[in-house]
Amino acid sequence: MNHFYPYNFGGLVRNFSELSSSKYVILKIPYEATTTFGKGTKNGPSSIIEASRNMELFDEETFSSGYLSGIHTTEDLLFENINPEKMTETVYNAAKNFIQMGKFLISIGGEHSISFPLFKAHKDFFDKIGVLQIDAHLDLRDSYEGTPFSHAAVMRRIYEICNNIVQVGIRSLSEEEGEFIKSYNGKIVWAREIAQNPEWIKNVIKSLPENVYLTFDVDGLDPSIMPATGTPEPGGLFYYDTLKLFKEVVKERNIVGADFVELAPLPGQPASDFIVSKLIYKLICYIEEKTK
Numbered sequence: 001m002n003h004f005y006p007y008n009f010g011g012l013v014r015n016f017s018e019l020s021s022s023k024y025v026i027l028k029i030p031y032e033a034t035t036t037f038g039k040g041t042k043n044g045p046s047s048i049i050e051a052s053r054n055m056e057l058f059d060e061e062t063f064s065s066g067y068l069s070g071i072h073t074t075e076d077l078l079f080e081n082i083n084p085e086k087m088t089e090t091v092y093n094a095a096k097n098f099i100q101m102g103k104f105l106i107s108i109g110g111e112h113s114i115s116f117p118l119f120k121a122h123k124d125f126f127d128k129i130g131v132l133q134i135d136a137h138l139d140l141r142d143s144y145e146g147t148p149f150s151h152a153a154v155m156r157r158i159y160e161i162c163n164n165i166v167q168v169g170i171r172s173l174s175e176e177e178g179e180f181i182k183s184y185n186g187k188i189v190w191a192r193e194i195a196q197n198p199e200w201i202k203n204v205i206k207s208l209p210e211n212v213y214l215t216f217d218v219d220g221l222d223p224s225i226m227p228a229t230g231t232p233e234p235g236g237l238f239y240y241d242t243l244k245l246f247k248e249v250v251k252e253r254n255i256v257g258a259d260f261v262e263l264a265p266l267p268g269q270p271a272s273d274f275i276v277s278k279l280i281y282k283l284i285c286y287i288e289e290k291t292k
């Protein structure tokens with residue numbers, strides 16, 4: 001590992017990582033309270049940053065360096081306690097602060113429950129907004145293990161404030177969720193469809209409004225490329241599927257913010273950390289290419 005670069009996303013020097021001059025902000029949220037099976041999402045942010053410091057910053061596809069508009073990395077967002085309801089306040093306030101400053105916010109978790117307050121902060125700021133969720137799981141339970149602010153209920157909380165939701169890569173749900181989606185206004189693009197229908201990205205895009213908040217649960221990826229997550233499910237998205245989706249959504253819609261959650265790093269297996277770091281950087285490069 002290279003310890004000479006600054007400890008921030010991309011290992012960027014001050015000119016490209018100061019808050020005041022940076023277009024992008026990476027908000028580190030190492031929150032973990034309600035994970036179900038595998039633990040370790042609290043280590044997600046530091047592993048993503050570490051991987052990103054060892055990644056080439058020249059993008060081979062756009063033939064450009066996305067970091068030139070500046071990427072600022074925050075300190076870890078701290079929680080006085082891990083009470084899920086208090087968490088929503090802390091995350092909401094932090095996100096709102098950066099959005100009001102005009103920053104493009106990319107939050108890194110931490111467990112998926114942080115996405116509700118993150119989306120709420122974006123929704124308060126942007127009209128005509130919908131959610132693009134990449135995930136193996138619907139996360140539409142009314143509550144889970146005693147809290148409505150569980151990772152397994154996060155999309156239900158979001159759905160209560162916005163019914164324009166597109167869920168992509170889904171291949172796992174509960175009986176309760178199966179019942180719930182019978183009268184549901186969200187759009188589900190099943191992982192099965194992605195594997196079989198080359199037109200699946202068009203189906204995603206036509207369901208999205210003008211402004212899009214992206215919430216990316218890394219377990220939406222296939223576990224062969226993303227073993228580092230608490231509840232892996234076979235049959236997920238691969239790297240180039242995901243890049244193609246990012247590229248088309250950036251082209252056809254306006255992504256206004258994003259989060260990447262549920263990475264639970266595996267000691268000695270950094271490939272998963274590098275994938276998340278690279279996906280974040282690719283997203284930035286695609287947005288930069290569009291706004292050039």
Ligand SMILES: [Mn+2]
Pocket residue numbers: 135136137217219220262
């Ligand atoms: Mn999930």
